[in-house]
Amino acid sequence: MAQQCCGDGGGGIAANRAKPSSSAAAAIASGEDRLSAFPDDVLVLILLGLGDIAEAARTSVLSHRWCRVWTLLPELCFHHLVPDDGRRIREVLVAPDAPPPPLRRISVTAQDTGPDSLQAWLPDAARRVSGNLFYRNTAPPRMEDGDGDEAIQLPCFDNATGIELTLGFLGLALPFAGNFTRLTNLGLYRVRLHGPCELGDVVSSSRCPNLKRLCVREARGVDKLSIHSESLLKVDLENLNGLRQLTVVAPVLEELKLYSCFAANKPVAVISTPQLVFLEWKDPYDRHSVQLGNLGQLRRLRTDFFFVHGPHNIWQNLDMLEFLQQFQFIRGLDIILAYPRDISNLPYLMEGMTVVPRTDFLTICFLNEGHAFGPSLFHVLKLCTDIRRLAMVLFKSEGLESACHSGCNCDQPTNWKAEELLLNRLEVVDIGNLEGAEHEVVLVKRLFSWATVLKKMRITFDFSVSKSKAMVLLPILSSFSRPETRVEFYMHHDANEKSVFLLDPEDQGTAF
Structure with a gap:
């Protein structure tokens, strides 16, 4: 079935004709061929308006002439396919007489x-697509071992x-021969890669000379990944279950993201990316086995979790601190401070963080589960007194009540409430997902006290x-600010976290 969701679709082929009437749809439903007398451009509009593959298959058998009409479509969208529909897609793709024209999507x-x-x-x-191919298998993830399954x-x-390609962990075998000459974007999701051809061989410049973006998430069967690319700009690797060795040699790469790939394995990596601007490393780190190379152009760094409470010598904290020690200055630093839901009798671990890179822009995500986060923020800010901009985003598990209970020790140590701190370069503060809890209100007040040259604070509830x-x-939080500080408050439109509007002190919402 082809749908208008694929864009304009008709490519202007019938711009001046009226849309087909409901009688056309009735003819399709009845099985009576009253449509073949229409010009091809009208038939194209009818095909673009069909709702699912069953309707498309039903239409295509009304007349052999319609098989030719399929080739006039510049884009094809098929939705809600069932296992037997694969051959029907092939019938749509294959022209009966002459070679069909390219498809842009x-x-x-x-x-x-x-x-x-x-x-x-x-x-x-593969023979027809000149633009983009998107395939998504909506099956639940297959958790069982499927190494013996037949591979695509x-x-x-x-x-x-x-x-x-999102395959629901179906097997995928990559081609031994041939080049993806025009490919600029490759995304593989929930795949089980089969040998013997390696992923790195396919995505390197010898076979993908124009590849700009590579994204591989939730992939199995990747033991070693070696990428040598003269063209790649962005690489995003997430949950490559079983990865043991990574090599990325990419002289123009600007962005590299690595998340939960090495898992329990000792990380072995060689990264040669002299033009890298953004690095996200949320994985085990060992300076003896990970070579980061020249990162002189790096402007933003994002790290793994640091647990505020937990057992001593927790490896995530040790690795994160060792990773940070490789950098003296970074323009933008993103860190994540995580709280267990139950922190009773768990040691406070922030004292283990003694040094962080100097930075201008500090972003802290608090996975605080409703716990007070003033002590951990105060500790980090004492190490980053030269920051010019601070962003804080607060998160707790969706749908769960706050884990903080009466008598919880999350507010310890309490020195952040009284001890002075001078942040005399901090000009902008951005706080996201504020709920208005008492400890949050106190923290906002302390921030106004510490930031003596603050120009703007933005709070999104x-x-x-x-x-x-x-x-x-609004008036309570505003009362803490200095006259020269501009304070803005935003709210979400319903539960849409990406759409916010500005709150007016006079109770008038302004679109944003």
Whole structure:
């Protein structure tokens, strides 16, 4: 089925014609061919308006002439496929007479289809796609060992510019021969890679000379990954279960993200990326086995979790601190401070953080589960007194009540409430997801006291905060500021965390 969701679709082919009437849809439903008399451009509009693959298959058998009409579509979208629909996609892709023209986009969403369904049409798609291929298997993740499963043979896409495959952990075998000459974007999600061809061999410059972005998430079967690319700008690697060795040699790479790839394995990595601007390292780190190379252009660094409470010598904290010690100055530093839900009898670990790189822009994400985070913030700020901008984002597990209970020791040590701290370069503070708890209000007051040259503070309330509650908090929080400081308050539109509006002190919302 082809849908308007693929964009304009008609490519202007029938811009001046009226849309097909409901009688056309009725003819399709009845099985009576009253449509073939229409001009091709009208038939194209009808195909673009169909709702699912069953309708598309039903339409295509009404007349052999319609098989030719399929080739006039510049884009194809297939949704809610079932296992038997693979051959129907192939019928749409293959022209009966002459070679079909290129397709700028194919988008397929399938419901728990197996390798055979995808294999039925993938080679034909490789011959036709000149733009983007999107395939998503909506099956729940397969947690069982599937190494013996039949693998989908990925053909070589000579002309495609983008490929994104979400396979639900179906097996995928990469092609031994051929080049992806025009490919600029490759995304592989929930895949089980089969040998013998290695992922690194395919994505390196010898076979993907124009690849700009590589994203691999929740992939299995990647033991070693060696990337040598003259073109890559962004690499995003997440949950590569079983990775033991990583090599990235990419002279123009600007962004590298690594998250939970080495897991329990000792990290062995060689990173040669002299133009890297952004590095996210949320993985084990060992300075003896990880070579980061020249990072002279690095402007932003994002680290793994640091647990505020927990057992002594927890490896995540030790690795994170060792990683930070490799940097003396970084323009932007992002750290995550995590709290267990139950911190009773767990030691306070912030004293183990004694040095962090000098930075201008500090971002701290608090996974605080409702606990007071004043002590941990105060500790970090004592190490970063030269910051010019501070951003704080507060998170707790969605749908769960606050883990903090009466008598909880999360407010210890209490020196942050009385001890003075001079942040005489801090000009901008941004606080996200504020709920208005007492300890949060006290912390905002302390921030105004510490930041003597503060120009602007922006506070965005958590989406759970009602407007009436926000309007109560607004004058309280505003009262702590100096006259020269501009304070702005924002609220979320319903539960849409990406859409906010500015609160007016006179109780008038302004779109933002």
